[in-house]
Amino acid sequence: xxxxxxxxxxxAGAMALCLITILSAFSPVHEGLHQAMQKMMQKMxxxxxxxxxDKDFSMMMIEHHQGAIxxxxxxxxxxxxxxxxxxxxxTLQTQPEDQKKLRQHAQMKHDDAATAKNEKSxxxxxxxxxxxxxxxxxxxxxxxxxxxxxxKMKNMKMTGNVDHDFATMMIDHHQGAIxMAxxxxxxxxxxxxxxxxxxxxxDSQKDIAELKEWLSSHGK
Numbered sequence: 091x092x093x094x095x096x097x098x099x100x101x102a103g104a105m106a107l108c109l110i111t112i113l114s115a116f117s118p119v120h121e122g123l124h125q126a127m128q129k130m131m132q133k134m135x136x137x138x139x140x141x142x143x144d145k146d147f148s149m150m151m152i153e154h155h156q157g158a159i160x161x162x163x164x165x166x167x168x169x170x171x172x173x174x175x176x177x178x179x180x181t182l183q184t185q186p187e188d189q190k191k192l193r194q195h196a197q198m199k200h201d202d203a204a205t206a207k208n209e210k211s212x213x214x215x216x217x218x219x220x221x222x223x224x225x226x227x228x229x230x231x232x233x234x235x236x237x238x239x240x241x242k243m244k245n246m247k248m249t250g251n252v253d254h255d256f257a258t259m260m261i262d263h264h265q266g267a268i269x270m271a272x273x274x275x276x277x278x279x280x281x282x283x284x285x286x287x288x289x290x291x292x293d294s295q296k297d298i299a300e301l302k303e304w305l306s307s308h309g310k
Contacts, residue, residue, distance in 0.1 A: 119168045119252050123161050123259060127243050130157025134236055143228040144283040147274040148196035150232065151290065154270065155185040155192075158263055161256065171253040173304055177297070178256070188290065195283045228277035235273060239266040254308065257301045264294035264301075 133153045139146050162178035162185075169175045242262045248255050271291035278284045 119164060120248050120250075120255065122164045123252075123255065124248075126157055126160035126164065127259065127263070129160070130154060131236070131240050131243065139229050141225045141229075143225055143274065143277045144280040145196050146228070146232070147270065147278060147287065148192040148283060151267070151270060152189050152192050152196070154263075154267060155189050158260065159185050161259065161263075165252060165256045169253050169256065171304075171308075174253040174256060177260075177300065177304075184293070188286075191286060195280070195286060198280075198282075225277070228273060231273045231277065232270065235266065235269040238269065239263075242266075254305065257305050261298050261301050261305075264298045267291070267294040268298075 130153055133156075134150050137146075137150060137153070158181050162181040165178040166175055166182065169178065239262070242265075243259075246255075246259060246262065268291050271287040271294070274287040275284055275291070278287065
């Protein structure tokens with residue numbers, strides 16, 4: 091009986107050690123992915139809307155892209171699958187370029203808005219009222235989009251496989267970018283910023299298709 095108890099104790103100890111090893115291997119990585127998305131959402135939610143849809147979209151998308159960049163950096167270092175790491179590397183190459191252009195859009199629109207405000211006359215009051223209502227709708231739609239993104243991220247279940255979890259997370263992330271772009275396309279005023287939103291939407295749709303294909307071929 092003592093021998094059997096010792097065997098059970100040894101087996102239990104070995105299983106516990108194995109579990110600890112697995113958890114220690116994945117927890118820091120998955121915590122990093124979670125923090126990347128959480129930090130992104132916090133910054134986007136804390137952002138004060140200016141009332142200029144093009145500027146607000148640009149500034150929010152900069153933070154949204156940063157969430158993808160932070161997550162991609164983690165996967166490039168800790169991912170196992172070469173295709174997933176390749177997709178993460180592409181994110182690190184393309185999204186900083188988008189951020190650079192978005193900053194230019196944000197600053198350009200900020201200057202234009204300031205000039206327009208200074209030149210506004212009393213006769214423009216009716217048009218100004220309509221624009222305010224339009225901008226309020228932009229803010230409302232964007233807030234709804236962010237709430238949906240946050241809900242998806244909170245409900246996402248990690249599998250313990252960093253490659254699968256990154257792919258699943260980024261599908262929701264890219265869908266969030268599409269939804270944000272749609273709000274800008276509907277409510278934005280600057281043609282260049284709206285064209286940027288169209289590009290982001292197209293890129294995100296392609297990335298989602300690529301990630302879904304990878305998940306399908308890897309049993310998910």
